Amino acid sequence: MPPFDLAESDPFGPHNLPYGVFSLPGSVERSVGVRLGDHVLDAGAAARALGSPHAGLLAAPTLGPLLAAGRTVWTQVRRELREWVTSPSHRATVEPLFRPLSAVTLHLPFEVADYVDFYSSEHHARNVGAIFRPDTADTLLPNWKHLPIGYHGRSGTVVVSGTDVVRPSGQRKAPSDPAPVFGPSVRLDIEAEVGFVVGVPSRQGSPVAMSDFREHVFGLCLLNDWSARDLQAWEYVPLGPFLAKSFATSVSAWITPLEALDDARVAPPARTHALLPYLDDASAEPAGYDLRISVAINGHTVSEPPFATMYWTAAQQLAHLTVNGASLRTGDLYGSGTVSGPEPDQRGSLLELTWNGRDPLELPDGKRTFLEDGDVVTLSAWAPGPDGVPVGLGEVSGRVIAG
Structure with a gap:
C-alpha cells in the first residue's frame, strides 16, 4: 500500500x-x-x-x-x-x-547520555514485597509513598529493538547453598517499562520542577529492562542492582513525541500520603498516560499491563531525579519501572507472573518460570488518540541467546 x-x-x-x-x-x-x-x-x-x-x-x-x-x-x-x-x-x-x-x-535513534530506572508501580512493588517479605503487614517499604524510588543504570548497554540479548553470567547463591557459584543466570527475566527521553539539558545545581516536564522531555518509548533475578538476589544488598541489570536494556527504535499523546493524558491514582511540595501534584495538570501494553513470549501474549495505574508520574520522576541539583543532558533516558496492574494477567515481569517460579506459565511451546535461550520477548502498546484513533508505540523485541 x-x-x-x-x-x-x-x-x-x-x-x-x-x-x-x-x-x-x-x-x-x-x-x-x-x-x-x-x-x-x-x-x-x-x-x-x-x-x-x-x-x-x-x-x-x-x-x-x-x-x-x-x-x-x-x-x-x-x-x-x-x-x-x-x-x-x-x-x-x-x-x-x-x-x-x-x-x-x-x-538506536539517539546517543544515551545517562540512564535511570525507577520503581513506580504500586502493584509491582506490592507484589515484589509479598514474594520476598510475605510475613510483613505492609509489603510496601516505608519510603515508597513519599518519593519515586530509583537507581542509576548503565547507558552503554542500552540497545535498540531487535538486538539479541546474551544471557549474563555472574555470582549467584540460593539461601540454602553453602557458598556462591559462578555461571549463567538461571532466572532471567524481563521488565515491561516505558522510557522517557530528555531533550533539553539543565544546569547542574538547578532542579527541574514538575511543571517544566514538557520543556525538557521530548517523548517516550517502550523499554524492556532485562533482569537476572538470581544474580540480583545475591549482589544487591546493600547498594542495589548492579550486574543483574547492567548487561542489557532494550528500547524501541521509535520515539513517540509527547505531543502525539495529548489525548492519552490521565490523572494518576489517588495519592494516599501527603507529598512534599516538589512532588505535590494535587493541583497540577494530568501527568499520567493511558498506555495499553502487551507482553508476548514467542508470539504468545502473557500479560497486558496498564500504564495508567502507575503511582508516580514521569513529571514527578524528573523532579525527583534533579531535586538534588543533578543536571540533565540531551539523550538522558529514564525508565518508569516495571508496569503492573491489579490483575494477575497485568503483571509486567515473570517474577510476578510466575510468583518467583512457583506457578509456571503455560505457553504453546512449553512451561516457563523464567526465560530460556531462544525465547523472543516483544513489548507492544497503543494509546487513545484523537477522534478515537489509536496511537501506536513502536514495539521493542529481543531474543535471548546463550552466553
Whole structure:
C-alpha cells in the first residue's frame, strides 16, 4: 500500500509520526526517519526538498540535535511533518522519499547520555514485597509513598529493538547453598517499562520542577529492562542492582513525541500520603498516560499491563531525579519501572507472573518460570488518540541467546 493511502484507523497515521534513525541496504549512512504506516520518510531529504528551516536538524544521523532544540522547535517540526504527509500539494515531492520499513535497518535513534530506572508501580512493588517479605503487614517499604524510588543504570548497554540479548553470567547463591557459584543466570527475566527521553539539558545545581516536564522531555518509548533475578538476589544488598541489570536494556527504535499523546493524558491514582511540595501534584495538570501494553513470549501474549495505574508520574520522576541539583543532558533516558496492574494477567515481569517460579506459565511451546535461550520477548502498546484513533508505540523485541 502506498504510504499516503492509509486507513483512517491506522495507529501510525499522521496523528502519530514517531521519530527514528534508519539506513538503507549496503549503506553506513544514517538518516532521521519518521514513520507513517509501514513506511519511513527520510525526514532530512524531505526538509531539504521543501526548503524547511529545520533541514539541518533533520539531516543529522541521530535525533540528538532535534532533541536539544527545545519544545518550540519540536512543535514547529511536527507541524511541518504533518503538512508534508497530508497535503496533496507536497505528494509528488515527498512520496519518492518514503521507504518500506521492511527495506531499511533501524538503529538506536539517539546517543544515551545517562540512564535511570525507577520503581513506580504500586502493584509491582506490592507484589515484589509479598514474594520476598510475605510475613510483613505492609509489603510496601516505608519510603515508597513519599518519593519515586530509583537507581542509576548503565547507558552503554542500552540497545535498540531487535538486538539479541546474551544471557549474563555472574555470582549467584540460593539461601540454602553453602557458598556462591559462578555461571549463567538461571532466572532471567524481563521488565515491561516505558522510557522517557530528555531533550533539553539543565544546569547542574538547578532542579527541574514538575511543571517544566514538557520543556525538557521530548517523548517516550517502550523499554524492556532485562533482569537476572538470581544474580540480583545475591549482589544487591546493600547498594542495589548492579550486574543483574547492567548487561542489557532494550528500547524501541521509535520515539513517540509527547505531543502525539495529548489525548492519552490521565490523572494518576489517588495519592494516599501527603507529598512534599516538589512532588505535590494535587493541583497540577494530568501527568499520567493511558498506555495499553502487551507482553508476548514467542508470539504468545502473557500479560497486558496498564500504564495508567502507575503511582508516580514521569513529571514527578524528573523532579525527583534533579531535586538534588543533578543536571540533565540531551539523550538522558529514564525508565518508569516495571508496569503492573491489579490483575494477575497485568503483571509486567515473570517474577510476578510466575510468583518467583512457583506457578509456571503455560505457553504453546512449553512451561516457563523464567526465560530460556531462544525465547523472543516483544513489548507492544497503543494509546487513545484523537477522534478515537489509536496511537501506536513502536514495539521493542529481543531474543535471548546463550552466553
